[in-house]
Amino acid sequence: MMTSYAVRDGRLALRDGVLAPEQIAEAVWIDLLNPTPEEERAVQEALRLEIPTREEMQEIESSSRLYREDEALFLTANFLYGVEGGEYGSTPITFVLSNQALVTVRYATPKAFSVFSLRCQRSPGLVSTPDAVMLHLFEQIVDRLADILERVGSDMDRASSASFRSARTKVKADKRDHDLREALITLGEVGEVTTRTNETLLGLTRILSFVSAEKATVIRKDNQVLIKTLVRDVRSLVDHAGFLNNKATFLLDAVLGILNVEQNAIIKTFTVASVALMPPTLIASIYGMNFRHMPELEWPWAYPAALGLMVVAAVLPIAYFKRKGWL
DSSP states (O other): OEEEEEEETTEEEEEESSOOHHHHHTOSEEEEESOOHHHHHHHHHHHTOOOOOHHHHTOOSHHHHEEEETTEEEEEEEEEEOTTTSOOEEEEEEEEEOSSOEEEEESSOOHHHHHHHHHHHHOGGGGSSHHHHHHHHHHHHHHHHHHHHHHHHHHHHHHHHHHHHHHHSOOOHHHHHHHHHHHHHHHHHHHHHHHHHHHHHHHHHHHHHHHHHHTOTTSOGGGHHHHHHHHHHHHHHHHHHHHHHHHHHHHHHHHHHHHHHHHHHHHHHHHHHHHHHHHHHHHHHHHTOOOSOOGGGGOTTHHHHHHHHHHHHHHHHHHHHHHHTOO
């Protein structure tokens, strides 16, 4: 799907679908979502730019992701998407920046794109120039990543508090196991999201560094300050994501330690029970042998004596364990 953004008389002109060459030429931002061959061909012929294919966008070497052709910059990075629905992942998005227009090529929709599109409709000044569109879109992406990191940090705090509270207080085993399981799932999601967030921030860092080093004429002087601000924001988010990742690792070790303690207590209970039942089992085994001459078989009080001996043999190990503080 092709969506074009242009400004006419201070108002935003938004068009969808395949456009005529003159309509593409007057657009400031052209957003291609799952573009068809016809849409790609129309943009390439109108702007005289080569739109990268999906296979080219997925290449990992820097020379294929960040390069310059004449005065146009081709910038590709992986971006996090789908966090709201739980089906999150990373998708490559290409920004083709020229003096004439900004072309974005993508095959998924990070929420920052939807939010920025609505902002452009409310504030057409954001679509004044192609470089301003790209940098303001980067701003929106950074803001969105900051919200995601804040949310996963809050989720991690709630999960860890619930699991530690259940471990300290006397609650039902099912409730404690549920809290610990939820904590493990949440910490796993935090690690996954922060890793993909770091990947997005790394891609933005490379793009901003490349744009600054190229001294491209497509970036106007009044937008250079915005690049510096973006670089500072990205660095602060990288540090925060690293902090959350380290905290998640620490909490994961702590929750696994709690689970190990619970499992050790269960194993200790079974061990004590097996040790306590060994002497009674031995006594029962002795008097269960089918020998003809066993003097105790003739005693009238032999059966209750054997039962009492088995009880004493079971109680003595338990009393010894309690005296030693092992129970």
